Amino acid sequence: MSFFSNRSVQVAPYLFLAPFASVFLVFMVYPLFQSVILAMEQTFGPEHTQFVGFANLRYVFGDPFFYTALRNTFIFAAASVLLQMPLSLALAMLLNQPWLKGRWLLRLIFFSPALVGAVFVGVMFSIIFERRTGLLNVVLHRLFGFSLDFPWLQEYAMPAMIIASLWMWTGFNMLYFLAALQNVDKELMEAAHMDGAGPWDRFLNVTLPAIRPIGGFVVLLSLIGAFQVFELPFLLFDGPGVDNRGLTIVMYLYQSGFQLGDLGYASTIGWILAIILIALSWLQRRLSRNESYS
């Protein structure tokens, strides 16, 4: 009896862990391992595979489309951080002012674009940016005599993508900053005020350090989101756009894997994207750690 009860005590933790462990192994570890193998293969279904070693990887580094996708994605990610973050913060600070009437309504309005999803935004902006008939050109034409034929989707694909993304995500990021701003120590702020610090000094020396952890998190979140962007350009341009100006890494992965059927190459691209994201996360952590030490 004691043998069995001792035995069950020994086995019990493993039994409790087993459901998670089996799901984790089957749906996470195995596919991860399999995707490394896939990155070294050419496939046509599971029955026709050929091991090609590092040929896919070598091809990536000489592939002009990959570099185009990489460049576009980096530009989009940089714009996401450099334009979205200040705008979100400014908006959050404005909507955090007690004197502002109807703040709850404005918060809802600014946040609402994030609720509709990238597919809706992509379709809507593809109509807004149309030449001759699009809302943007028509309004600019009526107000400033701007050319109705301005080719947003053809020649200015990246600005079009960035504008659509700003509309969608600025309000979403604003919410994080708003939460952070509401947690800034009021006593510290009053003390700074009493010490004669002006609004800019208070912002730089009290507000900014207080919201920095959230800021770092939002930057990381935006970067990861920007590197994974797919639906927005795919729907805006109905593909990679003229001259691949809307081609992003994930769209190139999709094209390679699912339109051309080259899953091995798509897996290689996927791993490169994963490595970039891991590196960015590490860098962000490293920077925030240095900041907290300083």
Next chain:
Amino acid sequence: MFERYPLGLLVILMVAVASAAFVALRPSADSDKLVFWTFTQDHQDIFREIYGPEGIVDVQLLDMQAFERRMLSGFFTGTPVADIIMVERSVASQAWRGPTEAIGFLDLTDRLEAEGLLDRINAPSQRPWTVDGRIYGLPFDVHPVMLAYRADIYDAAGIDIAQAETWDEFMEMSRPLIGDLTGNGSVDRFALEVSQMDGLSIVMLMQQAGADLFDEADQPTLNAELNVEVLTRTAQWFSGDEPVAADIPLFTGAGERLRGEGLVLAWMCPDWRARRNILYIEGLHGKLRLMPLPAWEKGGRRTSVWGGTMLGLPKNGERTEEAWEQILHLYTSPELGRTKWEKLYILSPFKDFWDDPVFDQPDPYYQNQPIGRLYLELADSVPERTPSVYFPFAAQQLADALHRTVRRMRQSGFTEYADIEPLARRELDRVQANVENLMSRNVFQ
């Protein structure tokens, strides 16, 4: 009782049991019917009409993406797909990316020969479904291309544009009607729609000239001399202060509105697009006419081809003989041939139907032209196309080549053929290299 089993838990349990029972007891799909996959509502509607609710075929509509995934998954793993597959060219060609023995469609060559059907099918329409000399599908359409033009505007100006035999003549005759008509500083009317975002326009023009994107051995020929000439001349249409061609979206509401408002005088119009005009540009009723495409040179081909669909059978199908009988019956049924034209404006490639008087009926939308007959007169001269899986990629590359040539031409202020030709050649060399590079990655071919 309620302490041990709270009400919420009981409700959840009851819902779970009820939904499980619903799923388990739901009547199963009609297993004695043959399953037929198609990808457009129009096709589903006409097949359902032909078979009726009690028919032996269950016609199912699948979204194109889902169609592709399910078809390829079935082919790759041997799991069941539909008994009959009606598939568009870009999706079907995915099946020929791998080794020939792995093609998931049934080889129909011997069956077609045995039935004596080969000579009765329009030969160029058969080519996109023929891989290494073997036929994997029955062409569902011909899709010859004509030119739809604003007869009301040309007639009012006293111009008989149908007399234009070449593209040069067409542009020259249209010139008095185009340009900045309102004096607002921008061109309000162009002669022809040519898309730079979608490769289909330039591909159609190249195929009309007699070049294709791939040769018989499936090697890319994008930078062939003929293609250089077509790209140069097409880019030239966009040159100068008053270009004759406009880049208008092909399949968006905005594009249809611009066509309806008269931004362009003409556009290339395969049979299926003749119906699209009727559906989406109602305002042009009685104002459009169709004419054969102007040729690149006098005496040249007056048509091209746009789109393509086939009927095929899966190699691993469990009811192959029944399915074959059905598609034979469908294919040779005059009812389908007639319905396809009446409802979808799609010409059948089965030549036995071509004498049907349905094609001679005047169409009031097109000023009572017998447009079925007009399309049929061009049917056997549609260009042949190879079945390459790389066609969509190559077509998109050609759109980029056109766009870049036009941009560089405008930046340099070039308007002459001799100046534009080197730009076009450079672009075609670039896209040729891109396609070759991509194809070099495929170890199965």
